[in-house]
Amino acid sequence: MMMKVPELLCPAGNMESLRAALHFGADAVYGGMKRFGLRAFAGNFDEEQLREAVRLVHGAGKKFYLTMNVFPFDDQMADFVETARIAREIGVDAAIVSDIGAIVTLREQVPDLPLHVSTQASTVNAAAVKHYQALGCQRVILAREVSLERLRAMQAQLDGAMELETFVHGASCVAYSGRCLLSAVLAGRSGNQGACAQPCRWQYAVVEQKRPGEYLPVCEDTNGTYIFSARDLNLMPLLPELVSAGVSSLKIEGRMKTEYYVAVVTGAYRRALDLLARGEDAFRAALPELMAELACASHRESDTGFALEKPRQPGGAEGFHQEREYIARVMAPSAAGEPAWLMLKNRFHAGDTLEVMTAGGVAAVEAKPFLREKTGETLDTLGIAGEMIRMELPISVAEGDLIRGQVRNHRK
Numbered sequence: 001m002m003m004k005v006p007e008l009l010c011p012a013g014n015m016e017s018l019r020a021a022l023h024f025g026a027d028a029v030y031g032g033m034k035r036f037g038l039r040a041f042a043g044n045f046d047e048e049q050l051r052e053a054v055r056l057v058h059g060a061g062k063k064f065y066l067t068m069n070v071f072p073f074d075d076q077m078a079d080f081v082e083t084a085r086i087a088r089e090i091g092v093d094a095a096i097v098s099d100i101g102a103i104v105t106l107r108e109q110v111p112d113l114p115l116h117v118s119t120q121a122s123t124v125n126a127a128a129v130k131h132y133q134a135l136g137c138q139r140v141i142l143a144r145e146v147s148l149e150r151l152r153a154m155q156a157q158l159d160g161a162m163e164l165e166t167f168v169h170g171a172s173c174v175a176y177s178g179r180c181l182l183s184a185v186l187a188g189r190s191g192n193q194g195a196c197a198q199p200c201r202w203q204y205a206v207v208e209q210k211r212p213g214e215y216l217p218v219c220e221d222t223n224g225t226y227i228f229s230a231r232d233l234n235l236m237p238l239l240p241e242l243v244s245a246g247v248s249s250l251k252i253e254g255r256m257k258t259e260y261y262v263a264v265v266t267g268a269y270r271r272a273l274d275l276l277a278r279g280e281d282a283f284r285a286a287l288p289e290l291m292a293e294l295a296c297a298s299h300r301e302s303d304t305g306f307a308l309e310k311p312r313q314p315g316g317a318e319g320f321h322q323e324r325e326y327i328a329r330v331m332a333p334s335a336a337g338e339p340a341w342l343m344l345k346n347r348f349h350a351g352d353t354l355e356v357m358t359a360g361g362v363a364a365v366e367a368k369p370f371l372r373e374k375t376g377e378t379l380d381t382l383g384i385a386g387e388m389i390r391m392e393l394p395i396s397v398a399e400g401d402l403i404r405g406q407v408r409n410h411r412k
Contacts, residue, residue, distance in 0.1 A: 005273040006247050009065070009165065010266045013044070013255035018053055020259040023359055023400035025270025028063035030096060031255065033083060047086060054091045063093040067255075069118035071099045081109050088113040094138065107136045114138045119167065124150070126157035129164070139163035139248065144172060144233070145306045148241050155246045163248035168235040169265055169294075170253025172305060234302035236290055239272055240280050257298075260326035260345075263357060263402050264297035271361070293362070296324035298410065322410055327354060330401040331388070339371065339390040340397050347383030348405045356395060357402040367405070368392050 012018035012031035021029050031053065032044045045053055050066075057064040066087045072080045084095055084106055095113055097103050098120035106113060116139040117123060117132045124143045132140055142151065144167055155164065207214060233253070235242065242250065250273075252265055268290050275283040298320045328342040348354065352367040369378050370391035382389065 005243055005277050007063075007249040008266070008269055008273055009249045009251045011170075011252060011254040011257065011262060012053065012064075013257065014259075015045075015049065015053065016259040017255075017257070017262045018056065019400055020263040020402070021266050022057065022060050022062060023398075024263045024267040024357075025359065026062060026266050028065060028093070028249070029057060030065040030067055030251075032067040033087070035079070035083060047090070050087070050092075051090050058091065064091075065094045065096055065116060066092040067118075068095045068102070069098040069120050071120075072102055077102075077105060081105060084110045084113055096141070100135075103132070103135055103137065111136075116141060116165070119143055126154045129154065129158060129162055133162045137162075139165055141165040141167075141251065148238065148245060148307050151242075151247070152245045164246070165249035165251055166242065166247050167233060167253055168239070168242065168250045169233055169269065170257075171300070172231065172233045172253075231305075232300045232302040233305045234291075234294065234299075235304055235307055236268070236272060236294060237287060238304060238307055239269075239276060240283065243273075243276060258326065259329075260402060260404070261297045264324075265294060267357065267359075267362075268293040292323070296322060296404065298322045320410070322407060324355065324404040325407045325410055326402065327405045328389070328403040330356075330397045330399060330403070333398045334393070334396065336394055336396045337392065340393045342370075342389050342391060342403065344382060344387045344389055345385055346405075346409055347381060350380040352405050354403050354405045356393065356397060357404060358395075358397065359401075363395050365394055 007027040008025065009028045009030060010021035010026035012021055012029040014031075018029055018031065033050060034044050034046055054064050068080065068084060068087075070076075070080075080102060087095060088110055093114065094116045095106065096116045096118045097106065098118040100121075103115060103117070106115060115137045117137050119141040121128075121132075121140075122143045122145075123129060123132070123140050124146050129140050140162065142154075142164060146154070146166070151164070151166070158164075239250075250269065252262075252269065254261055254265065271286070272283060272290050275286055299322065300320060326345045327348050328344050331341040331343055334340040348367055350367050350369045354365050354367050356363045356365055368391055369380050370382075370389045371377070372379050372382060373388040373390065379389075
């Protein structure tokens with residue numbers, strides 16, 4: 001029996017990540033403009049770039065949701081509404097909004113703009129979902145504190161007309177639904193205005209009042225600890241339960257992440273959902289390989305967050321690690337056995353075992369000596385990001401495919 005699978009919603013912090021998300025199987029993407037989104041330091045889109053982004057997304061038969069999830073003050077509201085009008089004229093499929101005043105104002109002044117309620121609104125019960133439905137919203141992105149059991153109970157109280165979305169993968173905030181004031185207090189950059197400095201990732205120590213200057217680390221390992229820092233979220237093992245619970249959309253965090261990260265994680269979840277559509281047995285058989293694939297992108301230690309009621313204790317200080325490194329992007333299609341045009345990202349050597357990431361899966365290849373376009377030299381290695389090279393590949397590749405290899409510049 002075929003299983004109905006939810007939308008796969010992926011991050012688009014810039015045009016490169018957007019293209020990667022589409023290429024590797026996203027059903028929809030979410031991204032922000034230069035103002036009013038909670039990732040002020042992502043690349044984001046100006047008005048012209050947003051038009052191009054929406055054109056690309058709609059041309060692929062997918063959807064674009066615009067993040068407008070800051071908590072706007074009164075003196076920001078007029079510009080907020082005007083930005084929403086521009087976005088609707090451009091053709092975004094919905095705006096993601098946190099503040100109830102913003103929701104009411106947009107329903108009055110931009111009534112044809114569909115609204116999704118952001119996870120920042122901390123929605124954890126069916127009564128709140130029904131309230132947002134009465135206000136004319138189409139979807140609620142649940143707080144990350146909602147467990148699977150509570151999600152099922154919530155769905156039982158709803159009439160099915162309201163869509164529910166939940167995060168499945170990526171970084172998590174230690175504060176309740178991301179409503180953190182640490183950054184505003186310690187760095188003068190408010191997370192609720194999109195400018196979080198992530199002080200929860202800083203290292204902290206304890207000092208005793210009568211021993212000033214004697215800082216005692218709260219040790220978790222030899223590197224110290226991040227006592228406020230949540231582990232990353234990874235709900236890949238729980239996808240069957242999420243699908244059976246009736247979630248409409250599964251969201252991957254990562255508007256500050258690279259196109260390589262977006263490609264790896266999108267591709268893994270796309271394959272997982274396609275396998276689930278065939279049946280849970282097919283998914284379970286592939287789960288170890290899918291988990292290994294996710295480890296190829298930069299990540300912290302992960303757990304299942306609040307999905308099973310209680311996450312693990314805060315993460316240690318070992319930082320990010322990954323099992324593969326981004327080597328190059330394919331710039332034009334080429335047939336098997338022909339030299340492929342590649343834009344270099346990180347150094348590799350002839351003889352290395354590389355992996356080609358395509359929309360259909362990952363294939364291992366051996367790196368060959370290659371032509372450096374700039375000088376016409378044939379080289380065995382090069383480490384200058386942005387250089388164009390031509391290297392023969394034994395498989396056909398398409399524009400947008402990525403190549404990765406052994407880790408030389410990052411932590412394994």
